[in-house]
Structures are given as C-alpha cells and as structure tokens.
Amino acid sequence: MTTITTQVAIIGGGPSGLLLSQLLNRAGVATVILERSSRERVLSRIRAGILEGGTVQLLHEAGVGARMDAEGIPHDGCNLADDETMVHIDFQALTGKQVMVYGQTEVTQDLYAAQDQQGTSILHEVTDVVISDLDQARSHVDFTHQGLRKRLECLYVAGCDGFHGVSRKTIPDEKRREFERVYPFGWLGILSETPPVSDELIYSNSRRGFALASMRNENLVRYYVQVPLSDKVEDWSDQRFWDEFARRIPSDAAERLVTGPSIEKSIAPLRSFVSEPLRWGNLFLVGDSAHIVPPTGAKGLNLAASDVHYLHGALVEAVMGKGTAGIDDYPARALARVWKAMRFSWQMTTMLHRFDGEDAFAEQMRKATLDHLAHSETARRDLAENYVGLPF
Ligand code: RFL
Numbered sequence: 587m588t589t590i591t592t593q594v595a596i597i598g599g600g601p602s603g604l605l606l607s608q609l610l611n612r613a614g615v616a617t618v619i620l621e622r623s624s625r626e627r628v629l630s631r632i633r634a635g636i637l638e639g640g641t642v643q644l645l646h647e648a649g650v651g652a653r654m655d656a657e658g659i660p661h662d663g664c665n666l667a668d669d670e671t672m673v674h675i676d677f678q679a680l681t682g683k684q685v686m687v688y689g690q691t692e693v694t695q696d697l698y699a700a701q702d703q704q705g706t707s708i709l710h711e712v713t714d715v716v717i718s719d720l721d722q723a724r725s726h727v728d729f730t731h732q733g734l735r736k737r738l739e740c741l742y743v744a745g746c747d748g749f750h751g752v753s754r755k756t757i758p759d760e761k762r763r764e765f766e767r768v769y770p771f772g773w774l775g776i777l778s779e780t781p782p783v784s785d786e787l788i789y790s791n792s793r794r795g796f797a798l799a800s801m802r803n804e805n806l807v808r809y810y811v812q813v814p815l816s817d818k819v820e821d822w823s824d825q826r827f828w829d830e831f832a833r834r835i836p837s838d839a840a841e842r843l844v845t846g847p848s849i850e851k852s853i854a855p856l857r858s859f860v861s862e863p864l865r866w867g868n869l870f871l872v873g874d875s876a877h878i879v880p881p882t883g884a885k886g887l888n889l890a891a892s893d894v895h896y897l898h899g900a901l902v903e904a905v906m907g908k909g910t911a912g913i914d915d916y917p918a919r920a921l922a923r924v925w926k927a928m929r930f931s932w933q934m935t936t937m938l939h940r941f942d943g944e945d946a947f948a949e950q951m952r953k954a955t956l957d958h959l960a961h962s963e964t965a966r967r968d969l970a971e972n973y974v975g976l977p978f
C-alpha cells in the first residue's frame with residue numbers, strides 16, 4: 587500500500603478544509619486534503635451568501651481577499667418584516683460594522699486557486715476513508731483513490747467533512763454527546779439572473795410563511811421560501827415560486843419584483859446540531875462536521891471560519907514543537923462561540939417562521955418581538971451585534 591506522509595491530514599475540501607489548509611501552508615505546515623466529490627461538484631453547491639467581518643479578515647490573512655474586495659458587496663444593514671411592519675437594522679450605526687455579500691461558491695473557488703498555487707495535494711473522489719491511531723504519535727488515514735487503497739501518515743487530522751462525513755463518527759458513540767433540534771420545514775432556494783428586489787436583504791415573516799430576499803450581485807438574486815419538508819423541488823415550477831415569493835414579501839417590494847428563469851433550485855432542511863467533544867486524540871472537528879445551524883442567522887460558514895481561526899495557529903504551534911496549550915484549548919474556545927451562534931440562529935428561526943399547528947399565542951409572540959425591535963434601539967443593537975458576528 588502506498589503511504590504518503592504529511593503533517594496535517596485534512597478530510598473534506600469544502601470551505602473549512604480549504605481555508606485551514608491554506609492558513610497552515612502559509613505558516614509552513616504541510617497538508618494533504620482528501621475530498622469525496624469532484625471539484626466541479628463542490629463548486630456547484632449554492633450555499634451561504636453572507637460573510638461576517640471576522641471571516642473577511644481571515645480570508646485576507648489567508649491571502650484570498652483580492653477578488654472578494656473587488657466583487658463582494660458590503661452591506662450596512664438588513665430588514666425584518668411581517669405583513670404590517672418592516673424594521674430596518676442599521677448594522678453600521680448600531681455596531682460600526684458591516685457584512686459582505688460574497689457567495690460561498692466564490693470563496694471556495696478562490697481557495698482552490700490559492701491552494702493550487704501553493705501546490706497542495708488535494709485528492710478528489712476519495713472513498714472509504716478510515717481514520718486510526720489517534721492516540722499515537724503518528725496517526726493514519728486510509729482511503730481509496732483511483733482504485734487504489736492508500737495511507738496518509740500524519741501528526742494531526744482535521745475533520746472538515748461536513749455533517750455527513752466520517753470524522754465525527756470516528757469518535758465512539760458512547761463518548762459523544764449530541765444536541766439537536768430539527769425544524770418541521772425546509773427552505774426552497776432559487777438562483778436567478780435578475781436584479782435584486784431591494785438593496786439590502788429582507789427577512790419576511792408573512793402569514794403564508796417565511797421568505798428571504800438575498801442576492802449575489804446586481805444581476806443575480808438568491809431568494810428563499812419556507813416549505814413543508816414533504817415538498818419536492820419538482821413540485822415548484824418557477825411560476826409557482828415567483829407567485830408565492832411575491833405574496834410573502836412586503837407589498838412595495840413585491841411591486842418592484844423582477845422575475846426570470848431559475849438557474850438553480852434546491853430544498854434544504856433546517857436543523858440545529860452540536861456534537862461534543864470537538865477533539866478526540868489527534869483528531870479535531872471543524873465546521874459543519876461538528877455543528878449545524880439553520881440558515882436564518884447566516885452563521886454556518888462564519889462558524890466554520892471561526893473554528894479555523896482558533897485551530898490554525900494552535901496546530902502550527904503544536905506541529906512546530908512549541909507546545910500543545912493552543913490545541914488543548916481549541917474545543918472550549920470554539921464551542922463558546924458556537925453555542926452563542928446556535929442561540930442566535932434558533933432565535934431568528936423561531937421569530938421568523940410559522941410552525942405547523944402552532945397556536946395564536948406563538949403568532950402574538952412573533953408580532954411582539956418585531957414590534958419590540960421596531961421601538962427599541964437596544965433590541966436592534968443586540969440583533970445587529972450577533973448578525974455582524976461576535977468577536978473571535
Ligand atoms: P461542507 O461545506 O459541507 O464541506 C464538507 C466537505 O467534505 C466532503 N466530505 C468528505 N470528504 C472526504 N471523505 C468523506 N467521507 C467526506 N464526507 C464529506 C464534502 O464533499 C464537502 O466538500 O462543510 P464546511 O467546509 O464545514 O463548510 C460549512 C458551510 O458549507 C455551511 O456551514 C454553510 O453553507 C451554511 N450556510 C450558510 N452559512 C453562512 O455563514 N451564511 C449563510 O448565508 C448561509 N446560508 C447555508 C446557507 C447552508 C445552506 N444549506 C444548503 C445547508 C444557506 C443554505 C441553503
């Protein structure tokens with residue numbers, strides 16, 4: 587069996603794995619990335635759109651900020667609405683901070699380009715990954731690539747393989763504690779080459795259910811509607827989507843709505859999930875492999891970035907023989923931030939969605955929350971502080 591030696595083996599070539607690898611390489615640490623899908627498939631997934639300031643800064647640190655600076659759109663605020671009210675959350679005035687509209691696809695593409703330049707070995711379409719010897723000085727990752735069984739020998743393993751990956755499951759069941767909330771609805775999202783209905787995002791809690799108007803650039807929109815989990819993409823023609831979306835956003839926005847063919851359409855279930863511990867011997871879980879948030883707070887990709895922030899410097903120190911204090915602290919530092927983003931994402935989800943079978947009390951609570959936001963600068967500042975991202 588071929589054995590490849592490296593310092594840090596990275597399972598998963600999504601944003602977490604690529605960003606961690608890029609930062610480690612720039613600090614002189616060698617990595618190999620194992621990715622289950624082809625590069626084209628990774629780049630075809632349409633996901634996050636909003637980057638916190640801390641994420642933007644970390645991408646600069648990784649040397650991948652140039653295209654983001656040129657093509658990303660800084661946003662100073664967003665809007666929360668119901669059928670009667672629209673509340674503007676002015677991030678800039680309330681916190682002095684902004685967020686950046688720049689798609690996850692673009693971030694991933696920039697990271698692949700940078701990793702190619704570094705000459706990092708990224709093996710695609712890898713299967714049957716088995717992680718072992720995590721309590722030994724040298725750990726191993728066995729896998730199949732191009733029909734051959736191969737072995738990676740390394741000092742540390744980073745589990746960046748998302749919710750369905752193998753890394754988390756390498757930790758024995760009886761040693762893992764999982765916290766989960768599955769929401770009884772999903773988001774149907776479309777991408778369409780049309781101008782945005784509004785300069786800023788609109789999160790709309792209508793009587794017909796939630797809708798979100800987001801964007802990627804001045805001629806590319808990303809719009810979502812809340813749908814029952816039983817719905818299939820095939821149930822939603824473009825016409826049905828546009829009709830429903832127009833009825834769920836504030837009427838003045840609906841009047842400005844420009845429709846067109848969708849170029850992508852998909853349904854994502856909503857879930858809150860945390861798995862502890864984040865460390866098992868020489869294995870560290872990063873990003874969606876350890877935690878999932880519902881997208882209502884735009885936090886998933888940003889949490890992946892904050893995990894990478896905490897871990898990369900700590901791994902550099904450990905690999906360079908400068909001590910293990912950093913990697914020992916990683917789980918506690920990362921989780922403290924993760925749980926606060928969990929709380930915010932859960933609160934935004936509860937505030938903005940209709941739950942099947944809910945009573946009139948739940949509806950009044952949502953109305954009162956929005957009314958409170960409309961009249962209290964303190965409440966708006968609290969929301970803004972969380973939305974732009976708590977400090978790393
Ligand atoms: P990923 O992106 O899932 O990447 C994991 C990679 O690992 C590979 N993999 C394996 N490789 C080798 N061996 C195995 N056994 C493997 N199993 C899996 C996979 O092929 C994949 O390439 O996790 P990562 O890198 O941690 O990144 C996390 C983010 O992708 C995720 O948190 C965000 O997309 C969440 N999210 C949002 N986050 C934000 O910060 N802002 C947003 O506005 C936002 N909007 C969203 C979102 C997620 C959404 N969906 C579809 C869940 C909107 C949506 C609709």
Ligand code: PHB
Binds near residue numbers: 633
């Ligand atoms: C997106 O643009 O895809 C997006 C924006 C904000 C969210 C979720 C998704 O909260």
